[in-house]
Amino acid sequence: xxxxxxxxxxxxxxxxxxxxxxxxxxxxxxxxxxxxxxxxxxxxxxxxxxxxxxxxxxxxxxxxxxxxxxxxxxxxxxxxxxxxxxxxxxxxxxxxxxxxxxxxxxxxxxxxxxxxxxxxxxxxxxxxxxxxxxxxxxxxxxxxxxx
Numbered sequence: 001x002x003x004x005x006x007x008x009x010x011x012x013x014x015x016x017x018x019x020x021x022x023x024x025x026x027x028x029x030x031x032x033x034x035x036x037x038x039x040x041x042x043x044x045x046x047x048x049x050x051x052x053x054x055x056x057x058x059x060x061x062x063x064x065x066x067x068x069x070x071x072x073x074x075x076x077x078x079x080x081x082x083x084x085x086x087x088x089x090x091x092x093x094x095x096x097x098x099x100x101x102x103x104x105x106x107x108x109x110x111x112x113x114x115x116x117x118x119x120x121x122x123x124x125x126x127x128x129x130x131x132x133x134x135x136x137x138x139x140x141x142x143x144x145x146x147x
C-alpha cells in the first residue's frame with residue numbers, strides 16, 4: 001500500500017484518539033504533588049531522627065531514587081507513569097526511572113553486556129555534561145569573582 005505523506009498524516013489523525021488534556025494535567029499535578037509531600041515527610045522524619053537539614057535533604061533524594069528504582073524493577077513505575085505522566089517523570093523519581101529502565105530492558109543479554117552497559121547509556125551523557133558544566137561554571141566564577 002503506497003501512501004503519500006499527506007495521506008498517511010490523514011490516516012493517523014483519523015485513528016488517533018484525542019488526549020484528555022485537563023484530566024492528564026490534573027493527574028500529573030496530583031501525583032507530582034504527592035511525591036513532593038512524600039519527600040517533605042521524609043525530610044521531616046530524617047530531621048526528627050537527628051540529621052541536619054542538608055543531611056536530611058541528601059537522604060530524601062537517595063530514598064526517592066531507591067523507591068523509584070525498585071518500583072521500576074518491579075514494573076510498577078511504568079504503570080503509575082502511564083496515568084500520571086509528567087507527575088512522575090519530572091521529579092527526581094523520573095531520573096531514577098530513566099536510569100533503571102534501559103538496564104531492565106536488556107537484562108536478558110547478561111549482567112555486563114546487557115544491564116551494566118545499558119545503565120551507562122543514560123548515565124554517561126548525564127555525567128559528562130553535568131561534570132563539564134560544573135567545571136565551566138567553576139572557572140567562570142573564578143575568573144569573574146576573583147578577589
